[in-house]
Amino acid sequence: MKAIVQKRYGDYKVLTIEEVNKPKPGKGEVLVKVQGVSLNAPDWRLLEGKPFIIRFSSGLFKPKNPVKGGDFSGTVVETGEGVLNLKVGDEVYGDLADSGFGAFSEFVSAKESILSKKPHNLSFLESSALPLASVTALQGVRDAGRLKAGEKVLILGASGGVGTYAVQLSKYFGGEITAVTSKKNFSQAKALGASEVLDYKTMDYEKLRGSFDLILGVNGHYPVKLVKDLLKPHGRFVLIGSSSTKELLRMSIFGSLLSKKDGKSFQVLMAKPSGKDLAFIAKLAEEGSVKPVIFKEIPFEQIPEGIKELSEGHVPGKIVSKPPR
Template identity: 30%
Template sequence: MRAMIQTSYGPTEVIVAQEIAKPLPGNKEILIRIHAAKVGLSDVAFRKGNPFMIKLIYGLSRPRFAIGGCELAGEIEAVGRDVIHFKPGDHVLGMSPKNFGAYAEYKCLCEVSPLAVIPSNIAFEEAVGICDGGATALTFLRDKAKLRKGQKVLINGASGAVGIYAVQLAKYYGAEVTGVCSGANEGLVIKAGADFVIDYTKEDFTKSKRAYDVVFDAVGKSSFSACKRVLTNKGMYLSTAFKLSTILQMMWTSLFKGKRAVFATAGLMQNKENLTFLMELARNGTLNAVIDRRYPLELLPDAHKYVETERKKGNVIITL
């Protein structure tokens, strides 16, 4: 089968196409013929091995897993003899945060992995796009912030892969949403449901006169220290970026009942229930995919280069 292989950390040139053996499903595994995957900033970080914590977990001198990519969507081609809940022909969405493998034609996943059946009215590319940012946004807004109706939420990076779904989910939970993005993406963010938009090229949201119950930094470009002044007395700053400063602030603020900083390894916290929930929201039109560009598998390095510009809107999708 075709796969994109990375045997060292570095620039996009470390990713090369290669023919490798097609995997066979174990007794409790399903074999998925992949139709779509995604590329995001987290994938760029894993390619580079930066921050260093990535190397500590996934291989110091080179990646422990040569095929990258976590989120995938495709059709089940075969199942192991002990598989109960899935069958050949099912269209599924899945995540493989521990050993990756989405940048290939086939991937085996254990039945108990984060997996969900894709509704018939949702395309593979849409499903994997929603999974990309939607799962992360869900973990932060529902599980960490415990977002409630009537709360005021500011989303920094509202037009990105996480932010655009955070806007939609925040509206689903009944919040008043302010999105921060460039003026060029204002229409996109308003269409997603934002009540207000701040153009970061013209205004610094951390100097706003408004106060928010939740500030969700979906791009990790700000900090708890900078955002404290726009948080309510018990407001929460959420960040997707793994920074030592955020971790220390999270530990310190957890000791008090006031303003708090929160970080979560959202990718490792996903499960079947989350993906099934997201697919139900997509099925009924509450959650809509936002796809910026599509690249065939062989042009994965080009997709990485585009993502590194940090100018993408929504998702960048790999098609097979």
């Protein structure tokens, strides 16, 4: 079968399309014929193996899992021993980020526990745009952020994959949303549920001091002093990815100490793939409460270039693709 493969660390140019062995489902796994994939930040952040510390899990000298890709949707074509809730013919979707990746291929083998039946009202491509980004946003808003109805939430980085779902889920849980994005994405943020939209280039932070119960910082650089000043007493800040490795490490190490000192909560979200959360997202999608924002569909062979574009930032939504037939 054809797959997008990475044999060494480097930029997007190290990715190639190659013939690889078709996987076999193990115990508790199903084999899925992939019919849609989407691109996410980990697809480019892990390419170069930097910072070096990540190589202790991804492979010291070269990637130990050469087939790339996390998000996918498709049809179950075979079940392994012990599979209880899925059967051949089921249309499913999932995220392989914690399972060795491998979604950018014609077939994947995945644990039943991290999959869910896809929303019946969405296409395979639309469904593939959901898993990592929507579950990350859900765990940020509902679990780490503990958003309650009527609270004021500020979403920094509201136009990307996670950000677009964070706006929709904050609306679903009853938040009053201020979205921060570029001017070209104002209408998108409002359509998704933001009551106010601010331009990240010109917003007046001083006027917003002490305004928010919850701040979600998505895939950017957000100094602690800045977000601390914007929070109400006992407000919460959740960092969801960052363009600064130092910021992630600092917040991971010192977040709990800052929380005790200031009476405000600072934490880094470590989102985890969850079949249960995917089933919840599917329910919301079928109700119309959550919908994928697809920036564009690209040919399978252009996935490396799509990853490059994603790494450069300001992609308003998700990039999706279909494996070759």
